[in-house]
Amino acid sequence: MLMRRATLLALGGYDETLSYEDFDFWVRASRDWRFQYQDAVTTRKRRHPRSMSAQVTRAHDPYLASTLRVCEKALALCRTPAELRALARRVRYELGHALRRRQWAAARQALRLLMNIIGWVVGLRGQA
Numbered sequence: 442m443l444m445r446r447a448t449l450l451a452l453g454g455y456d457e458t459l460s461y462e463d464f465d466f467w468v469r470a471s472r473d474w475r476f477q478y479q480d481a482v483t484t485r486k487r488r489h490p491r492s493m494s495a496q497v498t499r500a501h502d503p504y505l506a507s508t509l510r511v512c513e514k515a516l517a518l519c520r521t522p523a524e525l526r527a528l529a530r531r532v533r534y535e536l537g538h539a540l541r542r543r544q545w546a547a548a549r550q551a552l553r554l555l556m557n558i559i560g561w562v563v564g565l566r567g568q569a
Contacts, residue, residue, distance in 0.1 A: 460507040505547045515528055529562070536552060
């Protein structure tokens with residue numbers, strides 16, 4: 442990902458309390474900036490058993506908690522019912538991930554967040 446320094450500064454930088462920061466950065470940046478897709482291979486991926494991406498397949502995924510925290514932060518940024526539905530899809534995916542990995546605390550957190558999102562969607566329908 443390439444960005445201007447001004448973008449990083451405007452967003453207050455990365456949230457260093459997370460296990461990984463790029464997902465949070467992309468969610469926050471999407472509020473005010475557009476992304477461009479480059480349909481070209483510009484890097485090579487190297488697989489390593491101790492890499493961050495390899496950790497996701499383990500029973501104790503250390504990044505799931507950070508992902509759910511980003512989703513919680515994203516709820517405050519949602520502006521439309523379509524955004525809420527997209528967030529709900531992501532949280533359902535993470536809930537399934539937590540259940541498959543038997544991460545019960547993360548599953549409870551995801552379920553609470555999903556119920557909160559559903560409450561927002563129902564509330565918006567009531568205002569229409």
